[in-house]
Amino acid sequence: MQSKNFRVSARAALAGVAVVAATAVLAQSSTVDEIAKYRAALQDGNPAELWEARGEGLWNSPRGPKKVSFATCDLGQGPGVVKGAYAQLPRYFADANRVMDLETRLVHCMVTQQGYTFAAATAKPFGGPGTKSDIEALVAYVTSQSRGVTMNVPLAHPKEREAFVLGEKMFVFRGGTHDFSCQTCHGENDKRIRLQDLPNLMTVAGAQKAYTTWPAYRVSQGELRTFQWRLNDCFRQQRFPDLVFTSDASIALTMYLARNANGAAFDAPAIKR
């Protein structure tokens, strides 16, 4: 009798647990559904267009002490050629003897052609409340000219291969107070932080999906964010120090991720929450 009573109450308890669990699952899935609807609604008009338009103006205007435009700036496809250039970056540039991503190349042109100092050219890599970044606008414009273009990042030059393998290693470097590496959040399929889906950047499919949707207009920040910003802010959350804009590590990591995105159609500037 005692054991029967026990079994009955255990069953009742289990049923109770099941109800609680089911409620939690329902609440969970409806939250995820609502967020999916929110994301879909965002696609309907992307303020990134404002950055693209401003960037196009900056690209074509005489700038800096030397008053020259970017018409002579070679992004890898010839002087002034913007169409499809981002889909083949980062790449090795013989005139700088260095692998460069887009932001680094823009700074290079600002310094060597427009006469800015390096400090002036890199003074405002990211916009903030009330302050605009010309770099973000230029990146928005240049990347928009690769929309629909298949990612085709070269690994022909030894320095391109070197950047790739270094980036691959940096991706798994554990450090900081929390022992985090890029891999901690981006090394497994179908994981989330809170409700935010995390791409597995160690797979081709994950890298393609993620890399081809940056830069992006971030609704929560009211800013267009570049890939340099994405890396910097990941490291901030990893509790690392400040990743230097256009640093060798930033370029190597970009090379690793961009190259892994090869074969996918570039689809940015995008819009994200």
Place this chain on the structure above:
Amino acid sequence: MRHYLLLWGCAAACAAAVMGCATAPTDLEVSQRATAVLKSSFVAKGQAGLDRLDQDETQRLCTLYATKPLPKDVAEMIEKLNMASIKWPTDGKWLGDWKNGERVAQEGRGKQFSDDPKGPVGGNCYACHQITPQEVSYGTIGPSLYQFAKLRGYTDEMRKYAYGKIWNADAYSACTNMPRFGHSQILSEQQVKDLVALLMDPDSPVNK
């Protein structure tokens, strides 16, 4: 960077001299260079100094085996090393206040260069774990902790395990994704006890 390039060139040149042909750098050489370039690419900001890039033995070994199977003897060594460093409660009490534990679990701030060094520091547990059923915004990098003690028992052994795991997760699972909250001085002993209470107190919503 210049220093690094010199090293790289030297390694290739030396290898060429010995082997009679250019040889690719070894995996370990690439790792060492990646670390050097990484370190030269950051600047200190706010409370995050460059010393955060100095790896301890656990971080170094876990990086080394990040993309290959962790050998059993290395895993055991890492676990032993971390177990030995756990600071157990001096008053013999495992459980703090589960309500404060919930606040610690929710708090995402702390230790980022953008955080106020005098401001709150939390565990941000919900970033990776399901915990109470009331919080539906939880991550999935770690396992669900819902009904933690209800499923495992309200025993001293489990209390000690929960405390030790939160203090230093690598003592139980080498190269886990979970930070070593006590060991790395992210959370205080009291905060760890409050989290243990969140998981182990029969009154905690986790066990309802």
